Structures are given as C-alpha cells and as structure tokens.
Amino acid sequence: MTSGHDPQLLKGVLSLLLLHMLAEQESYGYEVVQRLQAVGLADVLEGTVYPALARLEREGRVTARLVSSSAGPARKYYRPTAAGYAALVTGTATWTRHTAIVNAVLTRPVPTTPTRGS
Amino acid sequence: MTSGHDPQLLKGVLSLLLLHMLAEQESYGYEVVQRLQAVGLADVLEGTVYPALARLEREGRVTARLVSSSAGPARKYYRPTAAGYAALVTGTATWTRHTAIVNAVLTRPVPTTPTRGS
C-alpha cells in the first residue's frame, strides 16, 4: 500500500469543492463528477455527488435549472446563490485554518521511529 | 459567524493526529485532549478522543498500558506500534496528497462573485 485513499478525508470538504467548482463554472452533476476526476478525485462517484448537490440545493446554497440536451436527458445545471458564495468564503477560511493546524502538528519531528517490529 | 468550525473536517485526520502525537510522546486520553486543545483544536472533547483511541488500539496501531496516578484514577498510556508508525507514514502521505488536490481547486480564481440573491 504505497498510498491509500481515505474516503473520510472528503467529509466536509466535498460541498466546499462543489461550491467552488460551480462558482468557477455552472455545471450539472454528471459533468461535475468528470471535473472532479480530472482534478484527481477519481474515487468520487455519482452516488456521492448527486446527494451532495441535492443537499446544497436544499440548504439554499445553489440553485438549479433544467436544460434539455441533444445528447441525452435534460441536464440540471447548478449555480451558487449569494448564500453559496458566502459559504464558499467562510468555508475556505475554515478549511485553511484547519489544515494549518493539522499541518503544524504533522510536520513536527517524531523523536525516534523505532523499527520495533515484534 | 466569521468563521465556523466544521466537525466533519476532523474525520479521518483525527486518528492520524493522534498517532503523530503519541509518536511524539506517549500519553493518555485525558492528556491528549489537553494537548489537542493547546494546539488549537478546542472543540475536540473526550467523547471524541477516547473512542478514537480505542479504535486505534483495536486496529493494532497503538498499545496501551495502565499506570496508576497519585492524582486520580489510573491512566491508560498509549504508544504507537510498528503498524502504527507505518500507518502514520502512509496516512501523512495520503493527507498531503489530498490537501494538495483540494488546495489546487480552492486557490483557483472565481470569475465573478455576483451579489445576486437567488
């Protein structure tokens, strides 16, 4: 195991990521999944994104509009609301502060790393 | 609220933090809570730490030993095992990679921040 992927690390950050991506460019669920994969989050599948988007809409942070497509069913385009932009700002600040604290701890040297296997 | 504290952000990172702190210095639950608060994680209470510690022990990443105290009940000192040190290394790598991706997205400029209320 050279590097794993801990799904838990996504908690709380996903909605922030979604908000940011939608602020960059309005888009629909299916596309968001592809954008996430393009960024390196290949493990984030539809079953994760759609509920998250629905949650954001329910909370009033994004609005949706249906746009019919010529290549399949109608797409539901999402875009942040004013509240969404506000949440993006405070959320980013929280994230920054949080990672700063975690990194401060994790970069401290560990005295010895004894190879006491067994 | 200028900046909130999202409890979800702790998910997945707490055990890593714990592992690192215990690698720095062997300690017991109650003390770990105080060390976390000293670092800036004031919202992490006993009910969060003890279960996390128990989980780490159950997973074989830390070992515990009881030491009687002269100022209260016996303390349960935890220390990482070899597997714990390994988990610390891979976990830190995963965390670093994860935050790099998230930051890459979050630092991208957002076109406009219209004040359009819904």
Place this chain on the structure above:
DNA sequence: AATTACTACTTGACTTTGCCTGGTACCTGA
C-alpha cells in the same frame, strides 16, 4: 467521616455524510 472537586475513562444514542447498488429515462445510431 462526609462532601466536594478534579482527574480519568467508558458507554450509548444520535447525526452527518460519503459509498454502493441498482433503477429510470432520454437520445442516437446500427
């Protein structure tokens, strides 16, 4: 001796949120 207070650990119910599986439906092209 009894009360109080601080230390220290434990437990269980609750909530959030991501994961997984599978289902529906639209559209195009063979």
Place this chain on the structure above:
DNA sequence: TCAGGTACCAGGCAAAGTCAAGTAGTAATT
C-alpha cells in the same frame, strides 16, 4: 428495436465525530 452512452435519483449501509451521562479513584476541605 436494440445497444450504449448520457444523466439523474433513491434506498440502505457504514464510518466516525458529538453529546450527555455515568462510574470511579484521589485529595483537600468541612
């Protein structure tokens, strides 16, 4: 009409932090 890609949704599950309450041990105060 059937296959396949696009697009969305729903239900149930699991992981992990939160909260509140409970149990004890020790020591100082009364």
